[in-house]
Amino acid sequence: MPLDLNDIPGVDEAPADARPTTALRRLDFSGSRRTLFKAIALGAVTVGASALNLFGARPAAAETGPYGLSGWDRNDCKDAYPNGYAEVGDTTGAYVNTYAACLSGYWRGSVYCEAGWHKYGTYQNGAVQSQHVPMSTSCGTSTMKNSWKWTTPDGKVWRCSDGHSTYWGPGHNGQTYLTICRALVQ
Numbered sequence: 001m002p003l004d005l006n007d008i009p010g011v012d013e014a015p016a017d018a019r020p021t022t023a024l025r026r027l028d029f030s031g032s033r034r035t036l037f038k039a040i041a042l043g044a045v046t047v048g049a050s051a052l053n054l055f056g057a058r059p060a061a062a063e064t065g066p067y068g069l070s071g072w073d074r075n076d077c078k079d080a081y082p083n084g085y086a087e088v089g090d091t092t093g094a095y096v097n098t099y100a101a102c103l104s105g106y107w108r109g110s111v112y113c114e115a116g117w118h119k120y121g122t123y124q125n126g127a128v129q130s131q132h133v134p135m136s137t138s139c140g141t142s143t144m145k146n147s148w149k150w151t152t153p154d155g156k157v158w159r160c161s162d163g164h165s166t167y168w169g170p171g172h173n174g175q176t177y178l179t180i181c182r183a184l185v186q
Helices: 033-054
Strands: 107-109 121-125 128-134 147-151 157-169 172-184
Touching: none
Parallel strands: 107 172
Antiparallel strands: 121 128, 128 157, 147 157, 157 172
């Protein structure tokens, strides 16, 4: 039988022979029943929210890289590119033969990553020395960010983190390139 709010009497409409309930009388509680039921409801909401947090719910917050640079919150890149973008395949690294995910950059790939973000520091590879510096760009908006996320058709989420890489040594004379670190997020 459904409950209709019009069937519930108001405080001033109580029958003359109505008696107060004896439920919860044994509890040593000086507040009203409403206070007790509010506490029970608040407790249930708290337990429910805690259970969600235990089973993988994550707060929606922007990522922050190891050097304090911010990344995009979403994994469809609509906040950076409202119409999306034509992703371009990697030029080097472990994901060259997978779905394209990142955009731009002279070179793109996992070799420009360290802990899932663009490398920072000076590295020696044989006779070639390289210096990598993560950077923030506005990506068509006024908000400066270092990275964005993209979901490929296979359901994987990638982080594309921007940086500059400068190379010295044989065949290199201090040229600086825009490089993109592509890292698997999930």
